[in-house]
Amino acid sequence: MRCLGEHFCKLLIMLSIVEEKYIQFEPKAGGGNLLRMFSTSTLYNKPYLIEAIKKPGATWAAQLVEFTIPKPNMLSIHSILQKIFIKGLSFENHPQWFFFLMFRMTRSCGYFIPYFYGKGFNSHYVKGKKCLLKIKPVSTNHYASKLQLCHSRSSVSFSLARTVHAHMISSGFKARGHILNRLIDIYCKSSKLILARKLFDEIPHQDVVARTTLVATYCASGDLKTAREIACKCILDGFTYTGVISACANAGLFQIGKQVHAYLLRTEANPTLDYSLSVNNALITFYSKCGKIDEARDIFNQMQVRDLVSWNAILSAYVSGGRIEEAQSHFRNMRDRNLLTWNVMISGLAQNGFGEEGLKLFNKMKLEGLEPCDYAFAGAITSCSVLGSLDNGRQLHAQLVRFGFEASLSAGNALITMYARCGVVEAADCLFNTMPSVDSVSWNAMIAALGQHGRGAQAVELYERMLKEGILPDRITFLTILSACSHAGLVEDGRRYFDSMHKLYGIAPGEDHYARVIDLLCRAGRFSEALDVIESMPFKPGAPIWEALLAGCRIHGNMDLGIQAAERLFEMIPQHDGTYVLLSNMYAALGKWDDAAKIRKLMRDRGIKKEPGCSWIEVENKVHVFFVDDTMHPEVQAVYNYLQEMVLKMRKLGYVPDTKFVLHDLESHQKEYALTTHSEKLAVVFGLMKLPRGATIRVFKNLRICGDCHNAFKFMSKVAGREIVVRDGKRFHHFRNGECSCSDYW
Template sequence: MIGLLFQTLRCRSNFRIFSATIPGFGSLSQSKISRINNVMHASRLSVAQPQIHRDNVSFLDISEDIYTLCKQGKLTEALHILYEMDQQGIWLGCRTYSNLLQECAKLKSVANAKLLHAHIIGSGDKTDIYIDNGLINMYSKCGDVMSARLVFDQMLETDIVSWTSMIAGYGQNERNEDALKLFCRMLCAGIKPGLFTFTAVLRACLSHMAFGLGKTVHALAVKTGMELDVSVGNGLVVLYAKCMKIEDARQVFEEMNERDSASWNIMIVTYAQHGFEKEALNLFCVMQHENITPTHISFVSILTICASSGALQEGKQIHAHIIKKGFELHTFVLNLLVTMYSKCGSLDDARNMFDKMPERDKIAWTAMIATYAQNDYTKEALELFVQMQEADMKLDEVTLATVLTACGSPETLQHGKEMHAYMVKVTVEPGIYGENALVTMYGKAGSIESARKVFDRMQNRDRISWNAMIAGYWQTGNDEEALKLFQLMLQTGMELDHITFTCVLGACANLEALEWGSLVHATIIKVGCALNVPASNAIITMYAKCRRIEAAQKMFQTLSSRDLISWNAMITGYEQNGYGEDALKFMCQMQRLGMKSNVYTFISVLSSCASLAALEQGKQVCACIIKTGFYSEVSVGNTLVTMYAKCGKIEDSRMVFDKMANKNVITWNAMIARYAQHGYGMEALRLFEEMQSLGIKPDQITFIGVLSACSHVGLLDEGRCYFNSMRCDHGITPTVEHYACMVDLFGRAGRLEEAEEFIQKMPFPPGALMWRTLLGACRIHGNIEMGERAAEHLLEVEPRDAASYVLLSNIYASAGRWDDRAKVIKMMKDRDLKKEPGRSWIEVKNRIHSFVTEDRSHPQTTDIYAKLDDLMSKIKQVGYLPDMNFVLHDVEEEKKHYSLCHHSEKLAISFGLISTPSGTSIRIMKNLRVCGDCHTATKFISKIVGREIILRDSNRFHHFKDGLCSCRDYW
């Protein structure tokens, strides 16, 4: 019938058929005919004035039939009866029209709606406000909000329902700004909002993020008492949460007299989405305590929180509740349980859940594959992928992209390439999701060229595409390319997020590009990501690596929310910038606040202890490591090996090494390097041979340690053999560091001409490291002529390296060429370069005591100087003679002698002797190379006091005992 009507009414000439088919348009006024034409305009329908008369008759049973048909969804049949009644001049009442309006709204049929509206207009004076409100609701739900507003504007009388229906209609059709404007007009008209009005307006405020108007609505709701209603309260909670006003949301929630399960779910989801995991879990517990039955939404939110925060025990408790409430039968809940267990690191539980699933959908398979992929179980992920294929499960882009994530390492790159080929073979056209996965996989696997090829071929790129490519460059050390790509991304107008900023800031940190990093920081503030914790942590790391520790600290202090990474970033920053004591203090503060340390915390703090030679504090940190269960971590063991060795306890270092159940090449490298640093060259070489016998392949770092060991003990021929074997026996191309080790080996042995010739024959231009090494050797052996040549080359490469000027000035001073020394010092002043002062320090009772030459700032200065004067007197009696060549100032002999006797090393030793028990070892650290006179004096002191003195300078360790040094004066 409706189809016939539409066919008939396509042109004006068919009106006679229209009027014959649908009676009831008797004696209509011209204005009514005009209204009908307006309504029918969208369907190209119009009417002229018919000459049919009707009587107003109502039959309850016929209305009931129409009502029943509407309930059954049989709108066509209901309209047919209505037309038949109209033909007989029977009026069926407003209720009948209301039912038909509601049915049109359900079917979202604009065409039927306009036909029905035309009937209503043609029914004479029987329409009322009830029918008009129904028309507004019908048109709104059919998506024709303009017609709804036309009805609203033509109403002679409106009520609260009219306004609310129109406001809700705007909201339903995403015309939120119009909804809010109409609400303001409603208030100005003096219409008191009702419950549904508040609900509709809050939805519009939410979509439009109109926080200010939302507060006004809240105030009106309080004034009218509506805020106590569950639906209004829930709307306010959602609005405040979306506008990042979490405290306001919780306050509304607490003040609600009645809460339904939706209220609790909204608040739990709010906490979950904004990173308040603990609060969400607590609220879930309170919800159960108040006997509110959780819904699947509750469990989804809580399981997601447990997964993101690694709360395995809480997750297991939630699992028990899910079983109790019968939700375990839902496949999507089982999928979430698999994900939760996997992200909490409990792969066995995840696989157990997967195996118990009565039916596995594509999501379940993909979730389990992702579980293995995210935990680096590549083999298991690929095996499961094969099983998925065998189960005739349809593959899609998401599943294939998940498998690709398992191949994101150099070792699994070949598998990734095979998966890429498989995607092409089975003609799975990768969309943007699959292409992004390919870019990410190739980037993480180190095949950055392949990643860029995929990226360049992409016709449509989103933010994830750009982030993946920038991350690939950053992770493979192509930091400059990462910044260039970031510039291109900015030019496209692509939206930036915290992942973008984290990668770009990481590249800035690696390049120590402070200016770039500062600009990125400003951009973060501009786009509103400054409050994001990952971005803030990246800013801290960037400033720390750019040696702007004050800026890093300032950023840390401004953080309203800090995670473990924030604390670790500051601790690492302090350690890398030489503020070891601050790093230790920061860890103590972190522990007092209840923040748990992880592997990275302990590694940074142990490195600080190593730098400071803070043995006792290092032991305390080691005790914490054992207590927290991180002792078995290979990276922690490697750091402990280094820490004990740098604190002078090479025996303890070897003990840790021997006890490690798992060792990697870094472990062996650390022990070899530490033996070399302590002057135990033969032990280092024996360890190298043992390493090879166990089938552990040495790398470039290994040979730096081996060559250093040869250099420190003068094994010239052995050093040559090891250097040549790198390429021949191990396929390792020597780098600039290896060539520098050989120059150092020749230099320490006094073979300066051979060292210079070796530099000239290198396969690449010598850099600053090479010339600095040769210059140091010239300083040791007093070769002024070669030292000047080396310094000339060095200053060409690094004109602002203060250490180079100091080395050259020291050469001139040792030779008594004070005028030349003065010229070098003047050059430093003219270029605003400052010499790093020599500083020695010692740890006593967990405190670091630091000294410079002729230092009188220590509280025990009087005792220190008295003890030192006594020592100098005694060692002179047994043969010590001050070596004035190590006084680097042109002063009188008496002044030279006084300065030489009060070098920082001697002051530190004197303090150690009066502050530590008799018979214990004394450990002294120095930031520069120990001077020859102090080296000689310390040998005599060790003999007369009968104590071992361990001195670590910038090059190596010296173990003084019974008047001898472990270096055998070869240093």
């Protein structure tokens, strides 16, 4: 029990700080045997645990901890907590259980304190307890290490830092130097600038470290006057400049960052400024984040000395600018690479739509003997989202658990999107609800997932829940919730959220937000309102606005307005194939074949090619691609035969091919045949032929699904008794028993 005793001592010290209270604590003996008994077990979810829960005190805590060895992680402990609550047990009478857990988690995973703080645990178990132990002031090292606990890779615990600070004051401890600097840093990172400034002003000898922290924070908040005031009172070093440049990069302050750069160039001859490497590295990232990739490259090329940070920074710049070829060539030319290099490249490929390449690189990384971290997993999982490869995604999820990263936020968030984009929104929902901790990215991902699957009401519900839990929506939250409302026809909700953006949350709507509102209104046929919104915009409408308007006009056959929108688009983005196709489709749908042909001719004259429609489906871990009128796939003839039989059965149930979706003026039997060559039909039929009985058919299409295919899949789902899920360029359709989840609103 010696080891346990030590744990408890450490715990006590820590808790004294966490709670600012005196805590009654009575360690109980008897855990030793059980500790040994389970020392090799990691099966925390076996019935032993249920038995163990019935036992009191330290015995139980000892088991609990031991069960999580050798790889304690957030998920395993979280699931224990869930079991405890399911059984109606609480920590009320056994605070030591909670202490032990918290200590173990904090030590093993580094970020459990913020987790517990958010969940109201602290008030749950201490209230009403007698206070027996008085906590004395502790050493500088102790406070330093406690403040270190406030920092984790992804979060800063303001509440813990504040408590440590309070403890210092109440115990009479005189904090100096780096302890204060750390506190200031944490306050700044927690956006408590006033508190940080107050502390800074109380320091008798303000050093360059504290100044650097504050200058960078004031700069990021846009308060340049104060930043300058603080900066000019001491000799600045490289840390200050890199800090300021980085702050400008993160806050998007391009002009100011450029001024700092110009200033540094003027003072380059100054021999005291010997920090060009890190400053240049910061500058690469600054220009990259401001979208100036060429400038970033120039800095990299002109650098006399470069290190791995420089190489990674410029690689990241290429990737973020979508310059994948340059990134790949740069990656190949790198003599040294670290884990980060691989992560940047893998996720960069995935983000730019190169899912297959991303997965290949992830596997290559492993073959080269590098152990992937959770960021690498996140990149690989994103690759699966791009491909719609559920099999690969599931395998990666399993690997992730084996590697002990199941508590990772970035990988977890990537998984939510992967499951949703692979058509299994239930799995995404389940993951979201069982993740040990979530952040705003997770909420946004889940709201987006529900929206894409046509579950607008649920998306709205989740958004409201997010607000109730005190999470502030950001500009991406609004993009996702507006899309969700738009796809589900929730016009009033969408309008209300759009209005609240600026009024309640101070976020100025961007063009992308306006485009979504226009989409929302036009889909519902409310064109005059949409035009009013366009009038009220503080900037000139760009292509996304006219595209949304045109798409709405197509749905409602509003030819006049559609032509106006298309004309604007022809001026703005003449090379974009979508405008020509949409307008031509509108004419064709109205039977105006001459006009449709004119648009097609215009397209040809301008040398614009329509992106060919293609659909794909994963069968036994292999992706099968079908094009329109496919002749390439080895089994395509069997597919056509199967489809013909299927159409006969569908006709008996009332299916009538809707030839208005054929865009060329053909004889009616030719039109009907043309419909049967659509890539999405071929892929779905291939799935029906190849996948086991009862398995859901999941098909992906690069463009929007065709209206006749949409109707046909409703009948097909009934005839075959199967669920068919189709992901098109915008959203998902779930066909089940003759109906689609979108209720034909798309």
